[in-house]
Amino acid sequence: MGIPLLDLKAQYLTIKDEIDRAVLGVLDSGKYILGPEMKALEEEIAAYCGVKHAVAVGNGTDALVLVLKAFGIGPGDEVITTPFTFFASAETVAQVGAKPVFADIDPVTLNLDLNRLEEKISSKTKAIIPVHIFGQMLDVERVMEIAARHDLKVIEDAAQGIGAEYRGRRAGSIGHAGTFSFFPTKNLGAYGDAGMIVTEDEHLASKLRMLRFHGCRAKYYHEEIGYNSRLDEIQAGILRVKLGHLDSWNEARRVKAAVYDELLAGSGIVVPGLDPAAKPIYHLYVLRSEKRDSLLERLGSAGIASAVYYPVPLHLQHAFKYLGYREGDFPVAETACKQALAIPCYPELTLEQQKQIAQIIRQ
Numbered sequence: 001m002g003i004p005l006l007d008l009k010a011q012y013l014t015i016k017d018e019i020d021r022a023v024l025g026v027l028d029s030g031k032y033i034l035g036p037e038m039k040a041l042e043e044e045i046a047a048y049c050g051v052k053h054a055v056a057v058g059n060g061t062d063a064l065v066l067v068l069k070a071f072g073i074g075p076g077d078e079v080i081t082t083p084f085t086f087f088a089s090a091e092t093v094a095q096v097g098a099k100p101v102f103a104d105i106d107p108v109t110l111n112l113d114l115n116r117l118e119e120k121i122s123s124k125t126k127a128i129i130p131v132h133i134f135g136q137m138l139d140v141e142r143v144m145e146i147a148a149r150h151d152l153k154v155i156e157d158a159a160q161g162i163g164a165e166y167r168g169r170r171a172g173s174i175g176h177a178g179t180f181s182f183f184p185t186k187n188l189g190a191y192g193d194a195g196m197i198v199t200e201d202e203h204l205a206s207k208l209r210m211l212r213f214h215g216c217r218a219k220y221y222h223e224e225i226g227y228n229s230r231l232d233e234i235q236a237g238i239l240r241v242k243l244g245h246l247d248s249w250n251e252a253r254r255v256k257a258a259v260y261d262e263l264l265a266g267s268g269i270v271v272p273g274l275d276p277a278a279k280p281i282y283h284l285y286v287l288r289s290e291k292r293d294s295l296l297e298r299l300g301s302a303g304i305a306s307a308v309y310y311p312v313p314l315h316l317q318h319a320f321k322y323l324g325y326r327e328g329d330f331p332v333a334e335t336a337c338k339q340a341l342a343i344p345c346y347p348e349l350t351l352e353q354q355k356q357i358a359q360i361i362r363q
């Protein structure tokens with residue numbers, strides 16, 4: 001039998017009774033949108049992240065769009081982010097009419113290189129979107145210092161990192177706002193689309209609540225052109241159950257990662273590079289190798305799933321051609337795209353399976 005990159009069915013079976021009860025409870029309640037489950041989830045996520053406010057939205061992409069909108073970012077503005085991330089981190093900047101500006105990444109952690117960030121700031125820059133890639137936080141306190149010097153907003157794209165920490169502070173809690181995705185494959189995943197924004201700023205939270213519901217505070221009185229972006233009661237109920245397991249799942253991922261680190265030591269393969277102040281949650285365990293493509297093939301023929309995150313850096317995506325970037329502009333990100341390979345790393349993966357995977361890689 002093969003080994004998938006992630007086994008969502010196996011995870012469901014470990015919590016089936018709790019999940020089924022939560023879903024049926026919502027069906028029975030007669031409340032399906034903007035109800036008590038969502039409200040409770042908001043409070044629980046805010047507490048989990050150690051912030052005052054959480055605002056539930058339809059998905060992690062909308063979370064970014066709504067924050068950008070709430071900060072008044074639009075045409076004529078620039079927002080700096082990493083080219084080594086999922087498309088949405090920069091797509092959303094373009095969606096609100098602003099211009100994404102990229103900065104290269106650190107060759108060890110693959111997060112934004114904070115030594116190269118400030119040189120990208122111009123008079124048009126309004127915000128920075130640091131991304132906690134693969135579930136390892138970068139130093140957002142340092143990003144906040146840079147931002148303070150230039151009066152910029154910091155939006156943590158923590159879609160891959162709920163529960164990750166940096167010097168004891170959780171992902172999403174340090175920037176002016178933090179956004180999460182609960183897409184099924186994320187480390188806290190719904191059984192559909194869902195997202196969340198966390199912030200200490202009460203005014204921002206209130207504005208986000210208005211924007212997610214058609215720009216409306218009092219029903220049928222619309223202050224602004226808004227969105228329809230809500231986290232439904234069924235997904236909220238599911239996420240509340242899963243949140244109760246998140247710390248143990250994150251810990252299990254760290255244990256699996258440490259096992260791989262050891263099994264692959266001395267193999268010539270580059271294992272995930274760590275910032276010593278970070279406590280990652282391994283949304284993905286990503287290796288790097290010059291022989292990446294043949295490794296992927298070899299694993300595939302042994303029935304082991306692996307996947308390339310990400311095959312094309314954002315500055316070279318067709319959709320961003322109009323920005324005028326060229327190959328060679330961000331060499332670290334470009335090399336990462338040629339070498340990175342995610343291998344199975346999830347709580348239900350067994351030690352036997354890990355040994356089997358490591359053996360094939362070592363060969």
Ligand SMILES: *Cc1c(COP(=O)(O)O)cnc(C)c1O
Nearest residue numbers: 059060061086088089159181183
């Ligand atoms: C998944 C992801 C998103 C988008 O989240 P959706 O819920 O799929 O809209 C944004 N940024 C990053 C880094 C992601 O990994």
